[in-house]
Amino acid sequence: MYGVAVAETAISRIAADGSLSYRGYAIKDLFERASFEECAFLILEGHLPNREELDTFVSGLHSRRKVPKNVYRLMEELPPTSDPMDILRTAVSGVGAAEALLPAKEQEYSLIAKMPTLVANCCRIVRGMDAVEPRDDVNEAENLLHMLTGRRPDSFEVWAFERELILYLEHDLNASTFTVRVVASTLADVYAASTAGIAALKGPLHGGANEASMRMMLEIGSPEGAMPYLKEKLSQGRKIMGFGHRIYKTVDPRAQLSKDMLKRLLAHKGGDGRLYRVAEELERAMWELKRIPANLDFYAAPVFYALSIPIEAYTPIFAASRSVGWVSHFNEQLAANKLFRPDSIYVGQHELTYVPVEQR
């Protein structure tokens, strides 16, 4: 289905020159100047909020952050070895069962508000810890970062994390968003659609790449190790995660914004910047060897790592942010809905006749 246009959209645009915009605003502009909440409102409602709209939106999210206790008990029934994305998918599905009769708009806001809380806790429960409660006095980025790390981040860390969340908000018809639209087209509710989106995001070809990228960087450890590592893996026919994109063939603009953020964050932290040098050399070597550019997942991963976020939370964080894009696409699908029911080309057998089992 590459190259087949299956929907009209006014939510985001990836232009032929590789530039990305949300609702007409260049991602670079939003990355440098906007808040996560402003961008989320923009994606959901189609325009940047004025002060009153923004305050209403923010307080609406704050008041819906808490997750019912029965959802934590439900998560506790899953084995301690469970994948955080499986836990998150089950928990979101469970919240959806409890909220199935709420008005659609209420479901949407509740989902977006609760995703960070569920993300923080799906990782904690894997580690055998008690549930952590959200704060209602800080923004989305600070709340999630605090829940994930258990410590109060400084304002630069919050700002850096918020930039990454903005980059993950929305990206046209990627596989999870497309899944959401297909489910939406059956007139199932937004929780059904988002549960399916999380299911798609678990796939290593989609959301799983940021975690795989980080483990690779840690395994390599030094800039000198990058080229030999890539040569060995490529000679074995292995896929290198965090590189390449369906659309961006020379540069992923989100990756470059994230790369710059990594440099600044490491400088802020005062270390030797080795992680940046490993990542940069990997990027350079991969381009030299294969002409494949680093993607967002590749450079978001070390930013999360520098913020002391557990690696298994990286894909769930992607889900928490992308849920905004999912909800927006869910609504756009319903506004001019037609059931997704594509055709297939039949290549199987014809006109066989049943014979009883004893005659086979």
Add this chain to the structure above:
Amino acid sequence: MYGVAVAETAISRIAADGSLSYRGYAIKDLFERASFEECAFLILEGHLPNREELDTFVSGLHSRRKVPKNVYRLMEELPPTSDPMDILRTAVSGVGAAEALLPAKEQEYSLIAKMPTLVANCCRIVRGMDAVEPRDDVNEAENLLHMLTGRRPDSFEVWAFERELILYLEHDLNASTFTVRVVASTLADVYAASTAGIAALKGPLHGGANEASMRMMLEIGSPEGAMPYLKEKLSQGRKIMGFGHRIYKTVDPRAQLSKDMLKRLLAHKGGDGRLYRVAEELERAMWELKRIPANLDFYAAPVFYALSIPIEAYTPIFAASRSVGWVSHFNEQLAANKLFRPDSIYVGQHELTYVPVEQR
């Protein structure tokens, strides 16, 4: 996406004349002569099983029917008002979390074997009853019918129910199966894909139609009521559930097989056949008014009703049977995988510039 071919398939075929076949065998042939287990094996493996293959397949299903206790406890955490499809989706997601590290083939057989048990119990838990355990000495149809109704069905009832399960097994790229293939294309596991399939099947435009059809027939109550009911609803612009199909424009062959089964089942039961006459008159009147044919959901519903199956179980039963088709499409997708990543047509705004909130 109507009319766009997005995959090659050898699993089922809906020919231009409206005939349906599974792996080259006409649905009518299988409906009259085959067992559910034979058809499931056929769909999964591509050929009808010999005796040894069938015995191995059947015992493999029997031994995997039981659902771990923690999954029942997980279901109990959902509110008593929950929709059975939401419970089923959450439970399947939870089983998937527990089985994420099993080999793919083991996951597939476990999923198919456990679906009926989960279906029977998602409805019981809604009604506040204890979990019912599967039997391991009877076929799929008898086991599920027994669990759903709490009584031992007679052999004709089992046979009738089995026919309906065969009709629901597989149907090319319907919305849930297409969802499964999109999720599979990210390399997520079969539980992730099937959870997404259940999410899609919840939609009233897809799986929910059999329940809506039954409630309509009960509301109408007599053949004379059919035409006035349809005229009133149609004049209000309401959609009549159980009619129409993306592909079958004059007759759904599965509906006609199911209609015949309804007649025979009601005769077997010895009632006055009123339910058949209501359904038949509804079908006739709808064709007269709108030239839209009854679909499978329309005639499966009264068969389930005549078997004393609770109405809220109808869509979950659809899911239990269709999970076989989902697994087969999951594997077919992976055998020649390419990530589903369609394009969109951007119709939104361009080149806007961010201004701070106080200036908006």
